Amino acid sequence: MKFRIYRYNPQTDAKPYLQDFELEDGHGAVMLLDALLLIKRQDDSLSFRRSCREGVCGSDAMNINGRNGLACITPLHTLAEPVTLRPLPGMPVIRDLIVDLSQFYRQYREVRPWLINDDPEPEIERLQTPEERARLDGLYECILCACCSTACPSFWWNPDRFLGPAALLQAWRFLADSRDQATGMRLDALEDPYRLFRCHTIMNCTDVCPKGLNPSGAIGHIRQMLLKRVL
Amino acid sequence: MESENKRPIYLDLLKIRLPIGGVVSIIHRASGVLLVALLPVSVYLLQRTLESQAAFVRVLAAVHETFARSAMLVVLWFFCQHLFAGIRHLLMDMDIGTSRRAGRAGAWLVFAATAAVVLYAAARIL
Amino acid sequence: MIVSRPAGSAHRGLGEWILQRLTAIYIAGYVVVLALHWIIAPVADYDGWRQWTGAVSVRVSATLFFVSVVIHAWIGMRSVYMDYLHTLWLRLAVVIATAVMLAGLLTWALAVVWGAGA
Numbered sequence: 001m002k003f004r005i006y007r008y009n010p011q012t013d014a015k016p017y018l019q020d021f022e023l024e025d026g027h028g029a030v031m032l033l034d035a036l037l038l039i040k041r042q043d044d045s046l047s048f049r050r051s052c053r054e055g056v057c058g059s060d061a062m063n064i065n066g067r068n069g070l071a072c073i074t075p076l077h078t079l080a081e082p083v084t085l086r087p088l089p090g091m092p093v094i095r096d097l098i099v100d101l102s103q104f105y106r107q108y109r110e111v112r113p114w115l116i117n118d119d120p121e122p123e124i125e126r127l128q129t130p131e132e133r134a135r136l137d138g139l140y141e142c143i144l145c146a147c148c149s150t151a152c153p154s155f156w157w158n159p160d161r162f163l164g165p166a167a168l169l170q171a172w173r174f175l176a177d178s179r180d181q182a183t184g185m186r187l188d189a190l191e192d193p194y195r196l197f198r199c200h201t202i203m204n205c206t207d208v209c210p211k212g213l214n215p216s217g218a219i220g221h222i223r224q225m226l227l228k229r230v231l
Numbered sequence: 232m233e234s235e236n237k238r239p240i241y242l243d244l245l246k247i248r249l250p251i252g253g254v255v256s257i258i259h260r261a262s263g264v265l266l267v268a269l270l271p272v273s274v275y276l277l278q279r280t281l282e283s284q285a286a287f288v289r290v291l292a293a294v295h296e297t298f299a300r301s302a303m304l305v306v307l308w309f310f311c312q313h314l315f316a317g318i319r320h321l322l323m324d325m326d327i328g329t330s331r332r333a334g335r336a337g338a339w340l341v342f343a344a345t346a347a348v349v350l351y352a353a354a355r356i357l
Numbered sequence: 358m359i360v361s362r363p364a365g366s367a368h369r370g371l372g373e374w375i376l377q378r379l380t381a382i383y384i385a386g387y388v389v390v391l392a393l394h395w396i397i398a399p400v401a402d403y404d405g406w407r408q409w410t411g412a413v414s415v416r417v418s419a420t421l422f423f424v425s426v427v428i429h430a431w432i433g434m435r436s437v438y439m440d441y442l443h444t445l446w447l448r449l450a451v452v453i454a455t456a457v458m459l460a461g462l463l464t465w466a467l468a469v470v471w472g473a474g475a
Contacts, residue, residue, distance in 0.1 A: 006241065008239060010237070010238070015239070016239050016241070063241070063247065065248070066246055066247050066248035067247075067248045084246075086241050086243075086246070087241050088241075089241055089242050089243075089247050090240060090241075090242050091240065091241075092238035092239070092240055093238055093239050093240065093241060094238065100238065110363065151247075153253070153256075153257075153440075154440065156242060157440040157441060157443075158439070158440065188366060188368065189365075189366050190366065191366055191367075191368050191369065191370055191371055192366040192367045192368070192369070192370050193367055193369060193370040193373070193439070194367075194370075194439070195366060195370075196370065197370035197371070197373070197374055198439070198440070200256060200260075200436075201256075201320060201323055202252060202253050202256040203250070203252035203253070203256075203331075203334045204249070204250055204252065204253050206329075206330075206331050206334060207250040207252060207253075207331060207334070207335070208250070212331070214329065214330060214331065216329065216334070217326075217329040217330070220323060220324065220326065220329055221326075223324065223371075223374065224324075224326075226371050227371065227375065230371065260433075260437060263430075263433050264433075264434070264437060266430075267430045267433070267434060270426065270430070270462055271462060271465075274462060274465055274466045274469060277466075277469055277470075278465075278469045280406060281406075281407065281410060281469065284403045287403040287406065288403070310388075314385055314388075317381050317385065318385070321378060321381070321382070324378065
């Protein structure tokens, strides 16, 4: 199998370039991450992040044949050759396939992704009905791999001012939580020309999410909530 | 910390695959800008038709020429693309067609509806 | 390190979003009704055209149309600039130019719609 991989070493390279690699068939590689680990045996300077190798940690997000995804859950047989691997778009490249996600995490922190509830903590837990709990399905599963935000044109143009789909999905996750008491404050913080409203429902985020979540739909729900409070 | 500023950013728009919804979105934007650019033309034409009998006849005659009709079809294409993509937006605002599958289907429908209207108009006026 | 000093929320954005949709609905409805009207009853001659465009209902609906179009275009164009123009003075210049152009266009369109008495 033929691979073309984006290479950049800040110490030696003035500019990034694509390097060709070849893996003979029958090495037993099933997922793209397996292949990457085999390629790393050929050239141990190749750098990429990976950890759980089963789509839970979100470390090995990259641009695979033009589309963001997780190498560990992308089956090799679905990929056209040469398999072209590039770093996540729009983020500063630290080295090879490793990008600097500081901006992405800053935007995540911006939505205060934790439960805000001033009531005294109950002895066991804050109860929810099964229905209330069900509203969090499709929201809490996000692994913060950044596939969605780095596929979003609005995030490419304004990564410092638009929060991006991943952060906004988490904003909705806490707005939708029956136990959270900071709804008004959260909505106030999102009422802004950039933070939320740079979203033009392009839906690249939903298209690309390796966990099958729907950030675009979540942003729609936030807009509806903002709308309801002025009507 | 100097190296941080020199870090390259990968953003080759020709190599990043744009999903069909993204294609509809960028055409929605481009057609919107073009329609704004064409606004003065439409106001000018309206003004001419109201000016005098002679000007009215001249505008109508011009509109019957093949070149003008082809140009009108192009403008109709911009308009329908923008209109149908806009309707898709409004539906999605009402929670209709927001899933990945429905979003893609809606994007294809925008192209299909636009093509249908433009082809129908072409058959009628060319 | 990029020093992050968040400016907080501007507490606006929703209004424009709503206006963009309301104007869109009016524009779409107006154009579709107008197109159907012309398909059913094509413009016959100059006098008929003058008489039709002279009706108050036609003038009022056309006024609303042009106002909606200008608002819709203003919000839409600003959105384009917010995405692609990141040099502040350039964006300001283009925003002002757009505002002048759209204001002029509206004045002109309304003069045409209401002018020259039927």
